[in-house]
Amino acid sequence: MRLGGIDTTSILGYAAPLAVEPGGQVAFHLSSDSLQKVDVTVVRVRCGDPDPAGPGLKLVPMASPVNGPRAVSHQPIRTGSCAVIADRPALRDLASFTVGCFLWPTLPGTAAQTILSRWRDDRQAGWRLGLDASGHLELAVGDGTGAVASARSARPVLAREWLFVCGSYDAATGQLAVHQISLDPQAGRDRSSHGLAKGGAGLAWPQDVPLVIAARCTGEALDAPRTAAHFDGKIDRPRLCRATLEPGAMRAQCERINPAPGDPDLLAAWDFSIDIPGLTVQDRSAHRLHGRLVQVPARGVTGANWDGTANDWRALPAHYGAIHFCADDMADCGWSADFTLDVPTDWPAGYYAVRLAATPADGDPVESYVGFFVRSPRARPAAKLAIVVPIATYLAYANGALRMDQVHAESMLEGLMVLSRDDLYLQAHREVGLSTYDTHADGSGWRVSGSRRPILNMRPRCNTFNYGNDTHLIDWLEEKGIDYDVVTDEDLHREGLAALRPYRCVMTLSHPEYYSREMWDALDSYQRAGGRHMYLGGNGFYWRIAFHRDLANVIEVRRDVTGVRTWEGEAGEAHLAFTGEAGGLWRSNGRAPQRLVGVGFDAQVFDRSAGYRRLPASHDPRAAWMFEGIGADEMIGNFGARNGGAAGLEIDRADPSLGSPPGMLLVASADRIGYGGMPAPEEFRTFHRGLDGEQNARVRADLVYFPTAQGGGVFSTGSIAWVTALSHNRYDNNVSRLMENVVRRFLDPAPLP
Amino acid sequence: MLNNDPDSAHYPIDASRRDLVEEFRRAPKGPHSRELQMVLHRLRWESPGGRYVLVTVEPGKRWVLGRLPGVRGAPVELMRNKTYESLAAAEWDVFKLRWEALTGQAIED
Ligand SMILES: [Fe+2]
Numbered sequence: 028m029r030l031g032g033i034d035t036t037s038i039l040g041y042a043a044p045l046a047v048e049p050g051g052q053v054a055f056h057l058s059s060d061s062l063q064k065v066d067v068t069v070v071r072v073r074c075g076d077p078d079p080a081g082p083g084l085k086l087v088p089m090a091s092p093v094n095g096p097r098a099v100s101h102q103p104i105r106t107g108s109c110a111v112i113a114d115r116p117a118l119r120d121l122a123s124f125t126v127g128c129f130l131w132p133t134l135p136g137t138a139a140q141t142i143l144s145r146w147r148d149d150r151q152a153g154w155r156l157g158l159d160a161s162g163h164l165e166l167a168v169g170d171g172t173g174a175v176a177s178a179r180s181a182r183p184v185l186a187r188e189w190l191f192v193c194g195s196y197d198a199a200t201g202q203l204a205v206h207q208i209s210l211d212p213q214a215g216r217d218r219s220s221h222g223l224a225k226g227g228a229g230l231a232w233p234q235d236v237p238l239v240i241a242a243r244c245t246g247e248a249l250d251a252p253r254t255a256a257h258f259d260g261k262i263d264r265p266r267l268c269r270a271t272l273e274p275g276a277m278r279a280q281c282e283r284i285n286p287a288p289g290d291p292d293l294l295a296a297w298d299f300s301i302d303i304p305g306l307t308v309q310d311r312s313a314h315r316l317h318g319r320l321v322q323v324p325a326r327g328v329t330g331a332n333w334d335g336t337a338n339d340w341r342a343l344p345a346h347y348g349a350i351h352f353c354a355d356d357m358a359d360c361g362w363s364a365d366f367t368l369d370v371p372t373d374w375p376a377g378y379y380a381v382r383l384a385a386t387p388a389d390g391d392p393v394e395s396y397v398g399f400f401v402r403s404p405r406a407r408p409a410a411k412l413a414i415v416v417p418i419a420t421y422l423a424y425a426n427g428a429l430r431m432d433q434v435h436a437e438s439m440l441e442g443l444m445v446l447s448r449d450d451l452y453l454q455a456h457r458e459v460g461l462s463t464y465d466t467h468a469d470g471s472g473w474r475v476s477g478s479r480r481p482i483l484n485m486r487p488r489c490n491t492f493n494y495g496n497d498t499h500l501i502d503w504l505e506e507k508g509i510d511y512d513v514v515t516d517e518d519l520h521r522e523g524l525a526a527l528r529p530y531r532c533v534m535t536l537s538h539p540e541y542y543s544r545e546m547w548d549a550l551d552s553y554q555r556a557g558g559r560h561m562y563l564g565g566n567g568f569y570w571r572i573a574f575h576r577d578l579a580n581v582i583e584v585r586r587d588v589t590g591v592r593t594w595e596g597e598a599g600e601a602h603l604a605f606t607g608e609a610g611g612l613w614r615s616n617g618r619a620p621q622r623l624v625g626v627g628f629d630a631q632v633f634d635r636s637a638g639y640r641r642l643p644a645s646h647d648p649r650a651a652w653m654f655e656g657i658g659a660d661e662m663i664g665n666f667g668a669r670n671g672g673a674a675g676l677e678i679d680r681a682d683p684s685l686g687s688p689p690g691m692l693l694v695a696s697a698d699r700i701g702y703g704g705m706p707a708p709e710e711f712r713t714f715h716r717g718l719d720g721e722q723n724a725r726v727r728a729d730l731v732y733f734p735t736a737q738g739g740g741v742f743s744t745g746s747i748a749w750v751t752a753l754s755h756n757r758y759d760n761n762v763s764r765l766m767e768n769v770v771r772r773f774l775d776p777a778p779l780p
Numbered sequence: 781m782l783n784n785d786p787d788s789a790h791y792p793i794d795a796s797r798r799d800l801v802e803e804f805r806r807a808p809k810g811p812h813s814r815e816l817q818m819v820l821h822r823l824r825w826e827s828p829g830g831r832y833v834l835v836t837v838e839p840g841k842r843w844v845l846g847r848l849p850g851v852r853g854a855p856v857e858l859m860r861n862k863t864y865e866s867l868a869a870a871e872w873d874v875f876k877l878r879w880e881a882l883t884g885q886a887i888e889d
Contacts, residue, residue: 030835030837030844030858031837031838031842032836032837032838032842077839078839078840079839079840080840428852431833431848431856432852433783433784434783434784434785434786434825434827434831435783435784435825437824437825437827438821438824438825441809441810441820442808442809442867442871443832443833443834443867443870443871443874444833444834445833445834445835445836445843445867446833446834446835446836446846446856447835447836448835448836450835450856451835451855451856454848454849454852454853454854454855454856455853455854455855455856456853457852457853468852634809634810635809635810701811702811702817
């Protein structure tokens with residue numbers, strides 16, 4: 028497309044793994060549907076934000092054998108989750124059968140969807156139970172010669188209403204039957220109905236075709252099958268029996284939590300409540316027809332029998348025997364790698380990217396990036412300071428398209444939305460998979476986010492929120508010549524305190540919002556053991572998340588009934604499938620951020636940013652050293668690249684009742700936020716006029732410091748916009764001065780005052 | 781939920797209040813009077829005439845007007861004859877488009 032400006036999307040890719048030590052390898056998986064060749068350059072990112080109001084784009088090309096022209100091809104993205112059960116003789120030899128489950132469809136009547144199948148589209152062979160394009164239950168059988176017979180129920184199903192569904196085939200007569208029974212059949216909700224049809228008798232089923240739950244095989248690549256006609260919604264307790272059962276008898280099979288494995292009719296009884304964190308589905312029948320899950324669908328979701336007795340799937344797994352599949356689930360594009368970078372041992376740790384450039388004859392110049400990170404060698408930490416790369420935040424926000432799907436963004440910004448080329452791409456290409464702020468096509472929230480797909484907002488030139496803002500800090504460290512190492516928050520999760528122990532001081536960046544228990548514990552024990560922590564952002568330590576135990580760079584988020592949440596999970600689904608822990612806010616989990624870092628999220632302010640005014644505590648000898656070189660009446664940070672102030676976007680405040688330490692000094696505060704300052708919902712219990720930042724002084728950003736045990740300490744700025752003020756006036760400003768005073772003192776081994 | 785229905789914005793706009801139009805023209809980024817805040821909320825939330833957005837051509841320098849399709853996966857409609865050299869000019873232009881779509885009365889520059 029020709030628009031003028033730079034084309035950032037005509038080639039896209041992802042790096043695996045996302046973070047690596049020097050000496051390690053990163054593979055780059057690329058795809059372009061318009062370019063045949065690109066120029067590759069590895070760059071180290073000093074500033075990834077081209078906004079002229081900040082430091083500007085600063086990318087350092089690195090010498091590497093992977094640099095140079097490279098042929099590229101188109102690799103498609105195939106979305107949709109499902110369970111795949113490899114073919115077995117018991118499935119092939121099936122004659123008559125009945126298949127059934129409880130079903131909670133979320134997008135019926137839009138396209139054909141498959142519930143359970145052993146079918147290949149290319150030969151129209153096998154059997155499949157599903158919903159047709161108009162939302163009617165359908166069982167189809169095909170003999171591979173093109174003759175397909177199907178029974179279809181008389182009435183379409185209702186969205187978001189549980190049904191029992193089943194279909195049967197009688198091999199002796201060729202009789203096909205489907206039945207659906209609404210579980211709440213009153214007040215206009217009854218869709219119970221059935222359908223009958225005549226198919227061929229004695230059909231033989233195709234060889235080597237896997238049984239698939241929530242999709243069907245196209246017929247290509249049957250060992251890692253391509254699938255189509257994916258299901259949107261929940262499937263609970265699917266069963267397969269080798270006899271023609273009446274609906275009542277089949278429903279009894281599905282109702283049973285512990286089906287009798289010795290039942291000669293029972294061919295498969297999948298129990299999705301077994302190992303909910305895992306990526307396999309288990310069959311309780313004697314045939315053990317276990318399968319594997321594709322594209323990480325949501326587990327730990329309520330089944331048809333859930334009645335509110337438990338809200339935690341660990342307490343009553345039998346009520347959590349469903350999986351919520353989505354036709355747009357996307358955890359791994361599965362692209363083949365184009366090339367592999369051996370990261371030289373002498374490359375400094377930091378933010379990196381490969382630049383993919385081209386000059387097509389019929390479009391704008393292409394300059395697209397794939398971001399990755401080089402963390403410092405575990406065995407050879409070099410600096411006394413480390414920055415913590417917020418992988419979890421980058422994943423949570425990966426490919427956010429929310430503002431294009433909802434109507435509130437312009438009101439929140441108090442101005443027109445400004446879209447980038449990346450946004451134009453996301454609007455038209457939802458198959459790259461969205462962020463945990465978005466909803467799936469069926470309206471359910473995106474709970475899982477991983478990095479094996481292009482992430483448009485985690486690379487140079489991207490929309491500035493998070494990644495771009497964080498690189499303002501890197502630019503400042505480089506400008507000031509302050510040596511730093513790099514660790515990732517996923518290292519904190521997987522390695523605990525060991526990841527931080529080598530460092531005298533660590534910095535968390537502009538928006539460390541998503542924290543697992545392991546990450547929190549690592550940071551907390553670091554602070555308690557004399558560590559120094561500079562929290563340089565806002566809205567930090569807010570949502571409780573988990574990384575997947577087996578999949579690197581994959582997180583899960585559950586949003587429930589509080590917090591600034593762009594969707595809300597179903598009742599009973601607030602616990603993370605990856606671990607069973609409660610999701611939601613850390614504040615609701617007994618750990619308000621104030622306890623860890625003195626301040627915690629209180630408001631969003633996207634229309635303008637403010638400066639901080641000094642408070643009396645800033646003259647206390649325990650804190651006055653921070654303000655050396657700064658006048659007693661100076662406003663701190665009444666400038667900056669994001670809306671003209673260092674206090675803005677998302678802001679935090681101190682609150683003793685939420686755990687701000689008694690030993691804390693509140694040294695400065697930005698409490699003149701204006702009417703664009705919108706408090707977080709957990710900050711008020713009843714709504715009334717007067718809660719916005721123009722009228723309420725508790726809508727504010729606080730700058731705090733407190734000493735911790737063993738000479739350690741914490742400095743928090745409570746604002747996302749903070750780091751974007753550092754480069755103001757060629758780095759000669761009081762935000763930069765204050766930061767320099769603090770980091771130099773935090774790196775001094777003498778115990779903090 | 782209150783916050784995602786474009787038709788839920790119903791603050792009545794009095795087309796004779798040209799003082800509010802002037803106030804917006806003078807300072808599109810605000811801060812604005814209470815009355816203008818409510819008018820703007822109506823215009824932005826409901827976005828009569830289509831959900832207008834800007835698309836960056838050159839960061840900080842040039843923008844083109846676009847309209848969201850309202851359907852996921854469909855491309856943003858670009859109105860290539862409407863480009864702006866400043867965000868303030870874009871805000872003013874879109875304000876006029878919406879004011880006219882809602883009140884039936886055009887604002888002459
Ligand atoms: Fe946030």
